[in-house]
Amino acid sequence: MRMVDLIQKKKSGSSLNKEEIExxxxxxxxxxxxxxxxxxxxxxxxxxxxxxxxxxYLTLSMAHSGDVIDLSAIEGIKVDKHSxxxxxxxxxxxxxxxAAYFGVPIAKMSGxxxxxxxxxxxxxxxxxxxxxxxxxxxxxxxxxxxxxxxxGQSGNLAPADKKxxxxxxxxxxxxxxxxxxxxxxxxxxASGADAIVxxxxxxxxxxxxSQEDARALAxxxxxxxxxxxxxxxxxxxxxxxxxxREIGNAGEIRExxxxxxxxxxxxxxxxxxxxAAYMVMLGGKFTHIEEARAAVEKVVRSGDAIExxxxxxxxxxxxxxxxxxxxxLPSAAFHIDxxxxxxxxxxxxxxxxxxxxxxxxxxxxxxxxxxxDYGVGITLNKKIxxxxxxxxxxxxxxxxxxxxxxxxxxxxxxxRITDHKPEAVRLIYEVII
Ligand code: URA
Numbered sequence: 170m171r172m173v174d175l176i177q178k179k180k181s182g183s184s185l186n187k188e189e190i191e192x193x194x195x196x197x198x199x200x201x202x203x204x205x206x207x208x209x210x211x212x213x214x215x216x217x218x219x220x221x222x223x224x225x226y227l228t229l230s231m232a233h234s235g236d237v238i239d240l241s242a243i244e245g246i247k248v249d250k251h252s253x254x255x256x257x258x259x260x261x262x263x264x265x266x267x268a269a270y271f272g273v274p275i276a277k278m279s280g281x282x283x284x285x286x287x288x289x290x291x292x293x294x295x296x297x298x299x300x301x302x303x304x305x306x307x308x309x310x311x312x313x314x315x316x317x318x319x320x321g322q323s324g325n326l327a328p329a330d331k332k333x334x335x336x337x338x339x340x341x342x343x344x345x346x347x348x349x350x351x352x353x354x355x356x357x358x359a360s361g362a363d364a365i366v367x368x369x370x371x372x373x374x375x376x377x378x379s380q381e382d383a384r385a386l387a388x389x390x391x392x393x394x395x396x397x398x399x400x401x402x403x404x405x406x407x408x409x410x411x412x413x414r415e416i417g418n419a420g421e422i423r424e425x426x427x428x429x430x431x432x433x434x435x436x437x438x439x440x441x442x443x444x445a446a447y448m449v450m451l452g453g454k455f456t457h458i459e460e461a462r463a464a465v466e467k468v469v470r471s472g473d474a475i476e477x478x479x480x481x482x483x484x485x486x487x488x489x490x491x492x493x494x495x496x497x498l499p500s501a502a503f504h505i506d507x508x509x510x511x512x513x514x515x516x517x518x519x520x521x522x523x524x525x526x527x528x529x530x531x532x533x534x535x536x537x538x539x540x541x542d543y544g545v546g547i548t549l550n551k552k553i554x555x556x557x558x559x560x561x562x563x564x565x566x567x568x569x570x571x572x573x574x575x576x577x578x579x580x581x582x583x584x585r586i587t588d589h590k591p592e593a594v595r596l597i598y599e600v601i602i
Contacts, residue, residue, distance in 0.1 A: 172196065172206045179213040187226045194230035198329040204336055211333070211342040219347035224389060225396040227347065231355035234329035238278075238361035243312045245274045248452045249362035250444060251353060253386070254286040256374045256524035257411035257549075259437075261289045261319075262425040264445040266481055267465060269317035270474040273452030276312045277319045278326065278360045282533045282541075285374070285524025287421065290321045291533075295418040295499055295543035299487030317481045327355045349376065350389040357399070364400035364451035366444055367391075371598060372408035374520020380405065380598055387601040402447050405598040406440050410518040410553050413437035417532040417546015417567065419498040426492055430472040436552070439596050442466055447600075499544035501567035506550075507580050509557040517585035518553060526579045530568050545569055547580070553594050557586055 170192050178185060185193075193210060196202040219227065240247050248268060252258050265275045282288035290301050301321045303311065311318035330352050337343045357365055369377065369387045377383040387403035394401025413434050415424040427433045428441055446462040455461035468474050479489040491497045527533060531542030548565045551557055563584050566573055 172202050172210070176206060176209050176213055179210060179217055182217045184220050184223055185226075190223065190226040191230045194227065194234060194329050198234045198332060207333070207336055208340045208342075211337055211340060211345075211348065214348060215342045215345040221389070221392050221396075224347040224351055225393050228351040228354045228358065228393050229397060231327050231329040231333070231351060232358035235325040235327055235359065236323055237359050238323070238326075240276050240309070240361040242309050243274050243276055245272070246364055246452045247274045247276050247362045248448045249275075249277055249357060249360060249365040250368065250448060251357055251365060252368040253349075253353070253370050253376055255370045255408040255412055256285060256287070256520040256527075257413050257416045257421065258287070258370070258408075259292065259413065259415070259421040259425045260368060260441055260444055262292060262422065263428050263441040264448055265317055265319060266429060266478040267441070267445040267468060267474045268448040268452060269315065269481065270468060270477040271449045271452065271454045271464070272316060273449055273454060274312050275317040275319070276308065276362065278322045279319055280322055283537060284533065284535070285521050285528060287416070287418065287524075287527075287533060289319065291541055291543075292418045292421050293319060293485075293487075295422055296482055296487040296491055297497065299482060300485050303485065311484045315477070315480050315484050317477065318485065319481075322356070327359050330355050344376070346382070346386050346389055350386060350393060354390055354393045358397055362399070365394065365402075366447045366451060367401065367403040368440075368444055369403050369405045370408040371405055372410075372520065373517070374411065374524060375408040384599065384601065391601050400451055402451065403601040404443060404447065405601070406443075407595050407598065408520055409594050411520045411523050411549060412440065414549045414552075415546060416523055416527040416549075417530070418541065418543045419500065420546040420548065420567065422491070422498055423495045426475070426478070426495060428469070429475045429478055431470045436594070436596055438469060442469060443597050501542075501544045501546075501569050503568045503571055503573075505566045505568060505573055505577070506562040507564050507566060507577050509559055509561050509563050509584075509586060510581065511557075511586050512559050513557065513586040513588045514590045515551050515553050515555050515557055515563075515584060516587045516589065516591040518549070519583040522579060522583035523547060526566075526576050526583065529576050529579070530566060530573065542569055551584075554591055
């Protein structure tokens with residue numbers, strides 16, 4: 170087989186078979202196929218697309234390019250959850266303890282944040298003492314004992330994806346549905362769960378800007394799941410504005426605690442309940458989604474899953490006292506209100522810009538190697554649909570430096586205030602099963 174012939178085949182719109190796709194993925198991972206040929210191949214996929222069958226072959230080859238985690242020593246149906254990325258998206262921190270409370274084993278590998286989006290692992294690391302690296306034995310025993318453990322992704326998980334994603338980033342081939350779907354699902358398959366709930370975000374702060382694209386991505390991933398016996402459900406949820414009120418690591422832990430106590434914001438709580446309900450259903454605890462939802466709502470209202478959150482923190486070396494005393498979490502030295510310059514209804518909060526603003530305060534990384542300041546971030550005091558008067562606080566910046574003028578200017582651009590009351594924002598667009 171010659172790579173040039175396979176590029177030609179894809180360029181002409183023909184489908185590749187399993188052996189051809191494996192040849193490409195294995196050859197590229199081993200360094201036998203150079204970047205320039207892989208770039209041409211990725212661009213051909215970008216233009217010509219892939220059939221469902223090709224996308225599944227690509228996903229499986231990528232999943233098997235490195236370690237495939239064996240979770241068979243954990244009893245029960247292991248359920249994972251993945252979000253395509255958002256700003257203020259702390260849903261994993263809320264739904265994982267809720268699912269564990271119901272006895273669904275959560276053996277989760279999560280990522281770090283980059284650019285305008287945050288990462289679950291960084292958020293957990295803001296808890297004093299919390300260890301995100303566990304040995305395989307510690308990981309399995311924590312899940313068997315507490316039904317929950319969340320660790321950083323193993324270095325050798327889907328190395329083909331790591332290499333291809335870096336190449337896509339510099340060859341303008343990230344925004345291709347088969348490439349995004351195979352990238353996400355390859356890592357999920359390699360992570361070893363039995364079922365997964367995908368949260369596909371749509372809106373200003375998301376990869377997918379239209380419902381049509383979000384639906385196509387969700388359907389592609391659900392289909393890959395079906396082809397590999399990974400029970401997969403996708404929710405399409407809104408990212409028209411940051412989720413909840415907090416953006417930034419320790420702030421997002423505090424807000425997650427509020428939701429687990431039944432004291433969270435309505436939008437964040439609603440998305441968390443929807444995702445958690447599908448997780449406990451896939452985990453075999455309920456047959457119908459209505460039953461699952463009613464049970465999850467009850468647990469959120471009563472705050473019962475907070476004890477599961479505490480034991481999860483303690484089992485990974487963190488200080489569980491932060492749950493009752495959130496003031497023990499890192500905080501910032503300065504709190505600066507950004508006030509409205511006009512009067513009217515808040516009609517837009519650009520989630521991506523708010524994510525960048527939080528990153529500039531130090532809550533995120535511009536480059537992979539950048540350090541993180543866990544205590545800094547942004548609290549939204551207004552959300553879409555609220556009214557603002559001149560001089561009223563739109564949000565509060567939590568910073569460890571006084572000079573944040575450039576961040577204030579960026580944040581002010583992210584808020585759009587008009588004299589028209591906007592329509593209510595949609596939270597859950599649809600569910601793809
Ligand atoms: N997230 C991934 O893991 N891969 C993509 O291609 C896009 C988002």
